[in-house]
Amino acid sequence: MPVVGDYERLAQSHLSRAAWDYYATGSNDMESLRDNLRAFRKYLLRPRILKGISRISTETHLLGYRAQSPLCISPSAMQRMAHPDGELATSRAMAQFHSCMVLSTYSTTALEEVIDQGNPHSSYWFQLYLYQNRPVSAELIRRAEVAGYRALVLTVDTPMVGRRLADARNHFKLPPPWRLANFPDDFQILTASERAAREANGPQLADHLSNESLGNRSDTSLTWQSCLPWLRSVTRLPIILKGVLTRADAALAVQHGCAGVIVSNHGGRQLDGVQASIDALAEVVKGAQGQLEVYFDGGVRCGADVFRALALGARAVFIGRPVLWGLAANGQKGVEAILHELQSELEDAMRLTGCATLTDIQAQCLYRTGYPIPSQL
Numbered sequence: 001m002p003v004v005g006d007y008e009r010l011a012q013s014h015l016s017r018a019a020w021d022y023y024a025t026g027s028n029d030m031e032s033l034r035d036n037l038r039a040f041r042k043y044l045l046r047p048r049i050l051k052g053i054s055r056i057s058t059e060t061h062l063l064g065y066r067a068q069s070p071l072c073i074s075p076s077a078m079q080r081m082a083h084p085d086g087e088l089a090t091s092r093a094m095a096q097f098h099s100c101m102v103l104s105t106y107s108t109t110a111l112e113e114v115i116d117q118g119n120p121h122s123s124y125w126f127q128l129y130l131y132q133n134r135p136v137s138a139e140l141i142r143r144a145e146v147a148g149y150r151a152l153v154l155t156v157d158t159p160m161v162g163r164r165l166a167d168a169r170n171h172f173k174l175p176p177p178w179r180l181a182n183f184p185d186d187f188q189i190l191t192a193s194e195r196a197a198r199e200a201n202g203p204q205l206a207d208h209l210s211n212e213s214l215g216n217r218s219d220t221s222l223t224w225q226s227c228l229p230w231l232r233s234v235t236r237l238p239i240i241l242k243g244v245l246t247r248a249d250a251a252l253a254v255q256h257g258c259a260g261v262i263v264s265n266h267g268g269r270q271l272d273g274v275q276a277s278i279d280a281l282a283e284v285v286k287g288a289q290g291q292l293e294v295y296f297d298g299g300v301r302c303g304a305d306v307f308r309a310l311a312l313g314a315r316a317v318f319i320g321r322p323v324l325w326g327l328a329a330n331g332q333k334g335v336e337a338i339l340h341e342l343q344s345e346l347e348d349a350m351r352l353t354g355c356a357t358l359t360d361i362q363a364q365c366l367y368r369t370g371y372p373i374p375s376q377l
């Protein structure tokens, strides 16, 4: 019965140093990355006994789509570096969960291929970074709509790339033959003269993660007013904001007509020193006031973590690095094993706490211990 930690160790033994560091590490001192995992332990489970739970249902609805499980897949860039089947393996592995996969803009498989060759039982959402060069973003959105993605997930915690010290030391680059497959031309978002200079130096990939290259093509001037009306002018897809950590921003997301938010600190890869994702969840749920769907990611490594996030108000729980560990260890089968393990552990936690359905998983299923809640709550 291998658990997520076993796959993590296997993944490390399969990956190059640079790939492992890119997947595993965070920004600066990696405090938030560590805290993401540690903070779950503050929430103790409170079982109710003798409730005669014989059947468990983990069914839920995500933007109206009926899912068999609240376990979903976070967008993670460059999955072919973990396994040649990359995003296709991930997508196929989730077929029987009938839940949701978010595909990264920086996927190494084209967004059309992921749906065409994926599984018909999932809801696919497309994660978006907005570029200064808006026609590039508009074209990605158009392609995502045509391909059948059901929502756009705008990542709002990455106006610049975090200080990822290991990647800088490793001079991290996406290794050939893999490429950022959503961009027909790797240098599409460079200006014509920059592109000519790159091409003169041979067709090598840009250092995608340095702020001097792809990262700084992101639009750092984005505001609520400049991005949401623009997005709405180019798409009718529901918009979800990923990277919301405060009550005030959740309330603004409601005001701006977003369909959902993902409580996330980007797996501790962006602003180091922010609070653990799980500690921000209850605050964001309050800010949302039931007006939009609140999802969660960050540090989920076992079924009890999924249970805790559900009890704190998440409608779905997105899995990040554990999927990459499964993928690196054994492709599609590895991702399946990870998802099955998390699902079984969630069901065990439900049975043993006396919860037959996800609606039974409420705040009173937890007891909060450890350091105090910030006073502004």
Ligand SMILES: Cc1cc2nc3c(=O)[nH]c(=O)nc-3n(C[C@H](O)[C@H](O)[C@H](O)COP(=O)(O)O)c2cc1C
Pocket: 022, 023, 024, 036, 074, 075, 076, 077, 104, 105, 106, 127, 155, 242, 264, 265, 266, 267, 268, 269, 297, 298, 299, 300, 319, 320, 321, 322
């Ligand atoms: C290797 C890697 C690549 C990621 N790429 C993206 C991305 O392209 N877009 C995005 O919004 N988030 C990205 N994330 C953040 C994840 O979606 C998610 O928020 C995070 O991994 C959750 O933390 P956990 O993996 O520790 O559970 C990435 C995370 C990792 C580990």
Ligand SMILES: CCCCC(=O)C(=O)O
Pocket: 077, 106, 158, 161, 208, 209, 215, 266, 269
């Ligand atoms: C420019 C960001 C690249 C993908 C990403 O979001 C990550 O590595 O965390």
